[in-house]
Amino acid sequence: MARLPHSAGSFVRKILVSTIRGYLGLTLRTTRWTFSIDPEAREVLTCQDGRTAVVAFWHEVLPLTPALWWWAEPQNPAMRLHVLISRNRDGRLIADIVGKWRIWSIAGSSDTRGKNKGGAAALRRMRARLRHGGIVAITPDGPRGPRRQAQQGATALAALVRKPIVPVGVTCRGIRLNSWDKMILPLPFGRGHFVCGAPLILPREKEAQAEHSADRLLAEAITKVTLEAERPWVDRPGRQKEKVWLAPLSLQPSRVWSWVATGLAPALPFLLRWRQTRGKELPDRVREKMGFASQGRPAGSLVWFHAASVGELVSILPLVQLCLEKKPALTVLVTTGTVTAARLLQQRLTHPRLIHQFVPLDVPRWGQRFLAHWRPQAVVFTESELWPNLIGLCHRQNVPVALVNGRMSERSFKNWGKLRPVARRMLERFAWIAARSEEDAEHFRQLGARSLTKSGDLKTAAPPLPVDEAELRAVQHQLAGRTVFLAASTHEGEEDALRQTVQILRARFPSLLTIIVPRHPERGATVSALFGGAPRRALGQVPAPTDAVWVCDTLGELGLFYRLAGIVFIGNSLPEVRTGGGGHNPFEPARLDCALATGPRVQNFQEAFAVLGGSVTTVHTAAELADWVSRMLNDPMCRQTCAAQAQAVATANMALPEQLTDKILALLSS
Numbered sequence: 032m033a034r035l036p037h038s039a040g041s042f043v044r045k046i047l048v049s050t051i052r053g054y055l056g057l058t059l060r061t062t063r064w065t066f067s068i069d070p071e072a073r074e075v076l077t078c079q080d081g082r083t084a085v086v087a088f089w090h091e092v093l094p095l096t097p098a099l100w101w102w103a104e105p106q107n108p109a110m111r112l113h114v115l116i117s118r119n120r121d122g123r124l125i126a127d128i129v130g131k132w133r134i135w136s137i138a139g140s141s142d143t144r145g146k147n148k149g150g151a152a153a154l155r156r157m158r159a160r161l162r163h164g165g166i167v168a169i170t171p172d173g174p175r176g177p178r179r180q181a182q183q184g185a186t187a188l189a190a191l192v193r194k195p196i197v198p199v200g201v202t203c204r205g206i207r208l209n210s211w212d213k214m215i216l217p218l219p220f221g222r223g224h225f226v227c228g229a230p231l232i233l234p235r236e237k238e239a240q241a242e243h244s245a246d247r248l249l250a251e252a253i254t255k256v257t258l259e260a261e262r263p264w265v266d267r268p269g270r271q272k273e274k275v276w277l278a279p280l281s282l283q284p285s286r287v288w289s290w291v292a293t294g295l296a297p298a299l300p301f302l303l304r305w306r307q308t309r310g311k312e313l314p315d316r317v318r319e320k321m322g323f324a325s326q327g328r329p330a331g332s333l334v335w336f337h338a339a340s341v342g343e344l345v346s347i348l349p350l351v352q353l354c355l356e357k358k359p360a361l362t363v364l365v366t367t368g369t370v371t372a373a374r375l376l377q378q379r380l381t382h383p384r385l386i387h388q389f390v391p392l393d394v395p396r397w398g399q400r401f402l403a404h405w406r407p408q409a410v411v412f413t414e415s416e417l418w419p420n421l422i423g424l425c426h427r428q429n430v431p432v433a434l435v436n437g438r439m440s441e442r443s444f445k446n447w448g449k450l451r452p453v454a455r456r457m458l459e460r461f462a463w464i465a466a467r468s469e470e471d472a473e474h475f476r477q478l479g480a481r482s483l484t485k486s487g488d489l490k491t492a493a494p495p496l497p498v499d500e501a502e503l504r505a506v507q508h509q510l511a512g513r514t515v516f517l518a519a520s521t522h523e524g525e526e527d528a529l530r531q532t533v534q535i536l537r538a539r540f541p542s543l544l545t546i547i548v549p550r551h552p553e554r555g556a557t558v559s560a561l562f563g564g565a566p567r568r569a570l571g572q573v574p575a576p577t578d579a580v581w582v583c584d585t586l587g588e589l590g591l592f593y594r595l596a597g598i599v600f601i602g603n604s605l606p607e608v609r610t611g612g613g614g615h616n617p618f619e620p621a622r623l624d625c626a627l628a629t630g631p632r633v634q635n636f637q638e639a640f641a642v643l644g645g646s647v648t649t650v651h652t653a654a655e656l657a658d659w660v661s662r663m664l665n666d667p668m669c670r671q672t673c674a675a676q677a678q679a680v681a682t683a684n685m686a687l688p689e690q691l692t693d694k695i696l697a698l699l700s701s
Contacts, residue, residue: 555584
């Protein structure tokens with residue numbers, strides 16, 4: 032008989048896989064399940080407190096076991112299940128059927144008669160999964176029998192990694208097939224019974240006799256719970272019982288969010304085109320926002336970091352650099368949402384294994400396209416970047432997701448609190464969340480996050496902002512020793528108030544130069560006009576001795592201006608800010624020995640300013656800001672004391688990037 036063409040064979044196989052999966056899904060969903068579980072077994076089956084185990088059941092009940100995963104996963108959505116299958120055609124078929132349910136396969140079986148069946152490689156992979164917090168399921172009598180006789184694989188693995196074995200028995204309404212194992216084919220609308228016995232702890236022994244005794248012990252334990260499952264009417268003391276209907280865990284944090292994003296997708300290209308006209312998108316790269324890659328994916332492992340804008344990007348750069356240094360073969364993909372952040376990355380860090388792309392908008396189809404191309408082994412989001420569809424797609428593909436410098440402001444907490452089920456389904460699946468403060472950690476915890484640590488603020492651990500030393504000397508020469516006051520990262524509305532500050536200071540200190548660095552350099556012309564056509568650095572203009580203001584509307588030069596000034600006002604914080612303010616990272620100037628002042632609206636960096644305490648002065652009006660600058664200029668010792676206090680706090684957590692990098696790289700093995 033002639034073989035089918037490859038494309039036709041592949042199509043037939045897909046139909047077969049979908050049909051079997053659909054039938055199994057129907058029968059397992061419509062079965063009323065009873066679970067009788069040993070309390071210790073429940074702890075390890077749901078990976079509580081990092082505990083893991085080998086799960087063992089007879090080959091004949093393999094079609095029923097997805098229901099056990101459906102029961103366990105909702106209790107700990109961050110857990111991972113891997114099942115050992117054979118490397119033959121049947122094994123690959125099983126892997127394709129259960130893969131949609133996030134049951135991941137490890138292919139291999141015992142090497143026999145000189146044939147390499149992948150047993151050694153499979154053993155290494157199972158050992159790695161168990162050591163990194165996963166569950167491994169094995170059929171000790173598979174793949175060829177004899178029926179209900181345990182081979183050495185399960186006991187050898189458990190003894191090697193010092194993990195318990197949980198024996199599982201299960202039965203349900205079904206048909207016994209005429210196969211070597213008498214496999215059960217479940218029927219819909221019936222009843223089923225799972226029995227999970229007490230975990231077996233096997234000693235690490237090498238003698239053959241001891242190994243055979245361990246295999247017999249395991250076989251007896253599985254047979255015992257199997258017989259119990261076949262007699263559900265018998266009450267077993269000490270077992271926890273529950274009756275449930277089961278279904279696969281939904282991997283979509285919000286169907287409504289997904290539908291809305293899909294419905295808006297046809298209009299979003301027009302939004303992106305409008306943003307192009309405003310200079311907020313790059314014409315030759317705008318398709319990246321729809322998930323189309325502009326570069327090929329290199330071979331090997333890849334970690335994806337996402338930082339929305341400049342502040343988030345600066346905080347993760349040490350992590351990116353350490354990942355590249357520690358893993359020479361690793362590729363790092365960094366996505367940003369803004370053009371400004373993309374340009375800053377290009378200035379700050381170049382590496383042959385570093386790739387930048389713009390993050391796709393949170394449309395399911397666009398996210399699928401992005402992930403299908405880049406295929407990351409781990410994903411790291413930053414601060415408050417929480418996109419339900421993208422996160423759900425990562426979980427669907429079993430890609431571990433982490434959040435570094437996790438930030439959940441009071442306002443965001445209240446907003447997500449209105450969508451608590453969505454927040455819980457999204458956050459509970461994170462491999463871990465490293466919150467920047469205890470308050471942030473508590474907010475994440477109340478919204479449903481599970482694996483949570485308060486690691487500290489990455490912004491306190493970043494290295495000082497870089498500077499071109501030659502450029503610094505050139506600017507110092509151009510200013511001819513003039514005293515400088517810096518207003519950094521100002522926003523629309525704030526410069527109006529700063530005009531009064533400049534007028535007051537000009538009257539008190541005629542030679543003082545005020546440097547204004549707008550947060551968004553494209554506003555340089557507008558800011559210059561507010562100050563009577565002040566010179567702009569972006570145009571190569573240098574202030575004359577009579578100029579009171581210099582607008583430095585360039586990107587990535589704050590390190591230069593912080594070193595130049597020593598007296599700094601941190602923008603986006605005065606009441607006049609039209610977008611409501613929120614502050615900016617105070618640790619960047621603090622690290623460079625600057626005396627600091629800020630307005631009252633610092634809600635986005637509340638924890639950072641609280642840590643800096645009295646070393647930062649809060650001003651509410653332009654006049655108060657002028658008085659503070661005057662005090663710093665008239666009392667150099669006071670300026671020096673405030674700057675030294677802030678610098679000590681800002682450099683106190685320098686080991687944090689190394690610690691987080693190790694956690695990120697560990698995700699590659701999970």
